[in-house]
Amino acid sequence: MTLPLSPQADAATVAAARVGSALVRSRTVRVNRPESQTLLNRIGYALLDAPASAWMVLDALLVAGMVQLGYWLVGVSESYGVNHIAAWQGYAVFVGAFLIASLVFGLYERETLWSRSRIVVRSLLTTSVAVITAYALIYVVMYATASRRAVGCAVLGYLIGGTGIRLLAWWFVHNVRRPLLVVGSWPLFESFQAAQERGLMSEYRLVGYTSGRTQDCDGEGRRWCLGANGDVEQLRVRHHVTDMVVGSECSRDRKILDWILPCLQSGCRVTNEATFYEKAAGQILVDELTPEWFLFADLSADDCDRLSLKRIVDLLVSTVGLLATLPLWPWIALAIKLCDGGPVFYSQQRVGLKGNPFPVFKFRTMRVDAENGHSVWASPNDSRVTAVGRLLRRTRIDELPQLVNVLLGQMSLIGPRPERPDIVARLGGVIPFYNERHLIKPGLTGWAQISYKYGSSIEDAKRKLQFDLYYLKNACFELDMMILFRTLGTFLRGGI
Template identity: 35%
Template sequence: MESGKGKPKPIFWRLRPSERQAILLIGDMLVGFLALAISIVIWSQEDWLRLSFSFLTERTPAWFFLAPFIWMLLTIELYDVRRASRRSETLKGVAIAAGVSLGLYLLFYFTSEPNSLPRRGVSVFILAVSLLILMWRFIYIRVFTAPVFMRRVLIIGAGRSGENLVQVIDSIWPLPFYLVGLIDDDPAKQNMKYGNHPVLGSSQQLLEIIERERITDLVFAISGEMNPAMFQAVLTAEERGVEVTTMPLVYEELLGRVPILLLQSDWILRSFVDQAHTNNFFEMAKRLMDIIGGLIGCIGLALLYPFIAVLILLDDGAPVLYSQERLGKNGKPYQIIKFRTMVKDAEKDGKARVAVKNDSRVTRVGRLLRKSHLDELPQFWSVLRGEMSLVGPRAERVELVNSLQTKVPFYRARLFVKPGLTGWAQVNYGYAETVEDTIVKLEYDLYYIKHRNLMLDLLIIFRTAGTVFGLRGQ
């Protein structure tokens, strides 16, 4: 089989998710600086200096030139290519960013010296960047989500992994790519359909199907042994410029989760341990971020404690705080401290129970504290002490961990890192009331542990801030 024969020309306009994110980033940056220029021009019209070098150096504060980057941080959720492809999500994200920008500006405006902040410049920037970003993002949705820019994908393997992946793809809208069909060497699966996606043939027809259907990507979803003919056909396809990736990686990319029910029992040792290690720079930067966040949180706790304590005492009496043993990094136990949100003796029989949505044990004030996440404030002390981090998996009780590790595969792997005040699972999923819910949350936790970095931590913190300000806690 000659690998060079019939080599297809690369199709440059079939965009990968990373390329879509790059387009969004570049477009937002250009629009942000255009909005900055517009705001400076309009602002300068009220000053006798007009727009000049003197105006830029004497009247414009240095932080004002960072406005486009601050805006991009506030809209960080819109760099998820699925969200960016939906008009409703785009409108919602821009509206929230504009509201938070205005709120932050007013906070600084009323706490700073009179006439020390550029009112006209800031108001024009917020208005200009909001409108221009909406125009640009709607153009992106109109142009870059068109079929001509979508990658054409073929799944190798129509077994359990392949079928599960088809279900995942069909559950996502807008479609992440165009799934042409599947390939399998099992004669019993020929001409079968999974959803609307047919099994197009076997390894013997793979190269012909790739050329005929203009396939850009192959997703390898065979968990057992692979027939040598299939192996050779996939290698030849890769040599001809077709991108080959595996089902777990595509699953992670599409859902932000690790498919724990589709992985081999030795996955932890073969893959996860190596991928979960980070470098010293990240660990130092994360600890510095925890110390700064812990100090800010403890200051907030000191300021709000008297008011929250009075509300709890009036509603349900003492105690105001409660402590409980939880498992930290590597299974080391520590005492967690929170404001009490449940009735006294919530577990009279001594049996550990997970909190559920609309839990009847939660008091009236407790419900408000949970929705605003103010019940978590005392945990900033644990962050400062190094027992917790700002971002990480939720800390669980010893009894629950011992119970769940017998029912959920890889459950103890979440103890590889420090527990967090907030985390990837918390911002993507609600309470885990069943074993099935726990599996989904663990998939998010393991994804975070594998991919954690400072940008992901910042994304989680910003999303948590949106939940807090919107009172969307549980």
């Protein structure tokens, strides 16, 4: 059944559709550049403007050159011997495999250059899949063999050369801060400032905001108020704005949408508040959510193929992790015993998939009488943590026994951190949609853990929920790999 819309709502919907279609057409427009640029900015903009075909040519030359180097190292006799493919066939197979894999994993997307971790993860995935594909073509389809040195040169060349060039490009692009105009109100602009203080949205330079209410341009936000909502086109030109974010209320106003349309035609990228937060800050705004979002957001929680692959990875990694770290367990147990003589392990009920409780296992890091029968949030410098426990927490070694939970299927490697039932009941009563984080298995580490500080308040729990919901919607193998690599970096650095 179709619900009737009011004329105002229908007009706003039509205007929003016009904005969306214009935005699609504007994606091929070059980045809007300020007139005054440093040399670093010029190079950064040039790299952002570079078409995907330029990167493909660069990758093709790099892979072909490294394959040729491999043939040169092994000599003509091995390269052209019985059942060995000819040099030109090696070029074709490996170049084709690397280019296709690069396209699949998004190495030629502009957004890749904004993130070092994305560059590294996508390069590793591209190399792995390209080598497997090339070998399958050579051995299975062509019934031939390839020089191992040629393959090794291609792999090393792409990993070192291709990844190195992109990391260098990231360094130049990182110096380009895209001017961002907020169309809405001072509180929205202030929230963006707070996000930048936490290290998010670093690729943007906040130029100011517009407002439809004169009172928004008074007080603390006065110096950032650039004018009225109707001045967006003039402000875009004056401040060389490349990106605009439209507040939730403004995005439903047809008049404001009509003012924004000319900005799209000029190559300015326009997004609404919720979409921008999701893409730029890796969060789903809880305050903007409705029950319909969970019904129509195409969540990844029910992707059977992805969940099957994730379970296989969980089993492999947890088994290998347990076998590799078991020799350390007696020494850890001895250190805990010598510290205060208490028990080595600590078991606690946590809420898991679909709200089902399960016991989680950890090495004990707090005093035996730390909680006295009631749950208390841990703080970064908690006095209840023992000397040995502080070291175990900083290196995340205290969570090694949770690999048993992963092996048993109660947890996954990646997912929201499980909380205690009484804390879940408390937070579920004050934070909207808090219990929806239990739509997926809890994890040893997660998007919230690598993106936000140690949480010890209701506001922190709300912030972490926004990251958990982002993972719930966008979970994929690439994101899991990125989380694992960043968690590994935290472990190797001894914690943060």
